[in-house]
Amino acid sequence: MNMPAPARPPAETATDFARLPQLPADVFTAPLKRPAHVGEDWLEPSQAVYSSEDDAIWNDLFARQMDVLPGRAASAFMAGLQKLNLNRGGVPEFGRLSEDLGHLTGWSVVPVPMLIPDHVFFWHLANRRFPAGNFIRTRETFDYIQEPDVFHDVFGHVPMLTDPVYADYMQEYGRAGWKAMRFNRLKALGALYWYTVEFGLVQETDGIKAYGAGILSGPTEVVYATEANSPNRIMLNVDRVMRTDYVISDLQPTYFVIESFEDLYHQTVERDFERLYRSLPPGFTYANSAVIDIDDVLHRGTQEYLLRGGRGSGAAPV
Numbered sequence: 580m581n582m583p584a585p586a587r588p589p590a591e592t593a594t595d596f597a598r599l600p601q602l603p604a605d606v607f608t609a610p611l612k613r614p615a616h617v618g619e620d621w622l623e624p625s626q627a628v629y630s631s632e633d634d635a636i637w638n639d640l641f642a643r644q645m646d647v648l649p650g651r652a653a654s655a656f657m658a659g660l661q662k663l664n665l666n667r668g669g670v671p672e673f674g675r676l677s678e679d680l681g682h683l684t685g686w687s688v689v690p691v692p693m694l695i696p697d698h699v700f701f702w703h704l705a706n707r708r709f710p711a712g713n714f715i716r717t718r719e720t721f722d723y724i725q726e727p728d729v730f731h732d733v734f735g736h737v738p739m740l741t742d743p744v745y746a747d748y749m750q751e752y753g754r755a756g757w758k759a760m761r762f763n764r765l766k767a768l769g770a771l772y773w774y775t776v777e778f779g780l781v782q783e784t785d786g787i788k789a790y791g792a793g794i795l796s797g798p799t800e801v802v803y804a805t806e807a808n809s810p811n812r813i814m815l816n817v818d819r820v821m822r823t824d825y826v827i828s829d830l831q832p833t834y835f836v837i838e839s840f841e842d843l844y845h846q847t848v849e850r851d852f853e854r855l856y857r858s859l860p861p862g863f864t865y866a867n868s869a870v871i872d873i874d875d876v877l878h879r880g881t882q883e884y885l886l887r888g889g890r891g892s893g894a895a896p897v
């Protein structure tokens with residue numbers, strides 16, 4: 580007797596990333612106005628020419644980070660700084676940087692004028708191109724800028740791209756972005772990016788270290804994230820993280836910790852995100868300071884910094 584074949588979802592056609600794929604009409608993304616001088620790829624025709632003052636700002640930012648990062652930054656990050664000679668002085672030249680990075684993991688660094696649309700960002704990542712801001716902050720905005728500049732993007736992100744497993748994770752994240760867009764679950768995938776690529780912590784034999792660029796490119800958060808009593812430190816669980824809200828312009832109430840970059844890769848790339856997207860609500864379920872039953876908690880934070888009012892109140896990041 581012939582049994583009817585079980586119903587199967589339509590086969591996912593692999594997206595071809597050689598050219599920028601067309602954004603489907605039923606995908607909702609934030610609109611961004613494209614400057615007239617860039618094309619659909621949003622790439623600048625060339626890297627900005629930096630003045631000696633710009634180079635001095637880079638050098639001062641670099642020196643400030645070197646006061647706080649050793650012993651607190653992930654060893655893969657510190658090794659990446661060395662491999663790319665990012666300490667040679669001045670804003671790095673992207674051509675040379677891309678050549679060095681290309682030999683190590685096949686990645687390159689490309690200049691973009693500003694934050695670029697999600698689908699274009701994902702497309703570059705899927706092609707192992709890291710878009711970096713084509714400008715540097717000023718002395719007035721030395722301590723904090725919201726829009727990522729070349730220091731955040733190159734100093735914060737690029738050293739980690741020398742790690743082969745992390746480099747693969749970033750490419751897969753780009754591919755995953757296109758899938759998340761088709762399910763309109765970019766907010767959830769954005770939370771994963773936030774809690775790993777920007778604010779991730781990793782367990783090393785001698786303690787918890789930071790590998791997220793948002794932590795590593797500023798002087799305060801690396802100490803707070805790895806040592807302070809206020810924030811929660813919880814082992815990464817992808818389902819949980821993708822349901823968790825985050826703060827954009829202040830220190831995080833919660834950080835998520837991975838065992839290793841292999842662990843991050845297995846937890847994310849090797850799982851069925853389609854099933855997950857079908858079960859995820861459009862908004863977040865958990866507050867950014869919440870500790871829930873399923874959490875594997877390494878440190879339950881006091882949230883003193885948050886309770887005292889955070890950045891606006893001038894509270895100490897304790």
Ligand SMILES: [Fe+2]
Nearest residue numbers: 727777792793
């Ligand atoms: Fe970033």
